[in-house]
Amino acid sequence: MEKIITENKLSIKMIGVGDAGIEVIKDFGKRHLPNVECLDMNTEWAVKTANKFVKIGVNFTKGLGAGALVEVGRQAAEEDRKAIIEAIKGCNLLIAVAGLGGGTGSGATPVVVETAKELKIPTIVFVTIPLELEGKFRNNNAQNGLEKLKSIADILFVLSNERFLSANLDWRGSFVEFYKGTDNILQSNILKVIDLFNSKAQENSIKDIFKYVEFDKSSYIDMFKN
Numbered sequence: 001m002e003k004i005i006t007e008n009k010l011s012i013k014m015i016g017v018g019d020a021g022i023e024v025i026k027d028f029g030k031r032h033l034p035n036v037e038c039l040d041m042n043t044e045w046a047v048k049t050a051n052k053f054v055k056i057g058v059n060f061t062k063g064l065g066a067g068a069l070v071e072v073g074r075q076a077a078e079e080d081r082k083a084i085i086e087a088i089k090g091c092n093l094l095i096a097v098a099g100l101g102g103g104t105g106s107g108a109t110p111v112v113v114e115t116a117k118e119l120k121i122p123t124i125v126f127v128t129i130p131l132e133l134e135g136k137f138r139n140n141n142a143q144n145g146l147e148k149l150k151s152i153a154d155i156l157f158v159l160s161n162e163r164f165l166s167a168n169l170d171w172r173g174s175f176v177e178f179y180k181g182t183d184n185i186l187q188s189n190i191l192k193v194i195d196l197f198n199s200k201a202q203e204n205s206i207k208d209i210f211k212y213v214e215f216d217k218s219s220y221i222d223m224f225k226n
């Protein structure tokens with residue numbers, strides 16, 4: 001694999017945005033994927049992993065989080081666009097991951113993807129939509145983020161937590177276990193995408209490879225391509 005990467009100089013950056021996004025990607029560093037650099041980005045600055053950390057809201061939210069407000073997450077990212085550019089520049093593909101519903105993932109992820117577009121970096125975005133029991137406010141936050149991402153991400157992968165729950169009606173575990181289940185699905189689909197890009201990078205342009213991307217067909221996953 002390394003040979004292909006060296007020859008093609010394919011470099012992938014993966015960025016977890018907000019707490020859930022960071023949680024999903026936290027173990028990728030242990031997988032020895034030589035051409036993948038993992039980054040964590042958040043309005044809360046408690047460092048949780050060994051990945052490079054991108055602070056947003058330096059003069060705005062000052063490390064205290066976005067308090068589930070999308071506009072606050074968005075503005076925190078807008079104000080620190082320079083840090084985002086520094087973090088994501090120079091890669092051939094950006095994979096952004098977030099749980100939509102809070103302020104940071106829903107507000108800042110579209111800013112990251114817009115910034116990538118300005119840098120001409122192709123993007124694949126993986127998000128989840130909250131459970132209904134999380135309430136209207138968080139679900140509206142998620143829809144807000146989702147609508148923006150649909151129009152700008154090259155490929156958008158959407159896992160509906162509610163539909164995942166319905167598909168696993170016999171599930172009787174804790175929320176922690178539930179989220180481990182969704183984390184696993186996201187991780188395995190992210191790995192598939194990375195494998196696909198690494199295996200096809202020799203003969204195809206990054207944009208061409210997008211047409212081969214497919215996700216597990218299931219009742220709880222939607223995919224949007226631009």
Ligand SMILES: Nc1nc2c(ncn2[C@@H]2O[C@H](COP(=O)(O)OP(=O)(O)OP(=O)(O)O)[C@@H](O)[C@H]2O)c(=O)[nH]1
Nearest residue numbers: 018019020066067068099101102103104105130179
């Ligand atoms: N996959 C996964 N999703 C989670 C997890 N915890 C929470 N979520 C989902 O992700 C959504 C966003 O939550 P967070 O990531 O905590 O929110 P945030 O983006 O950090 O936003 P703020 O905390 O408001 O700044 C929640 O509404 C849940 O639906 C987790 O461990 N894994």
Ligand SMILES: [Mg+2]
Nearest residue numbers: 018019044065
């Ligand atoms: Mg948070």
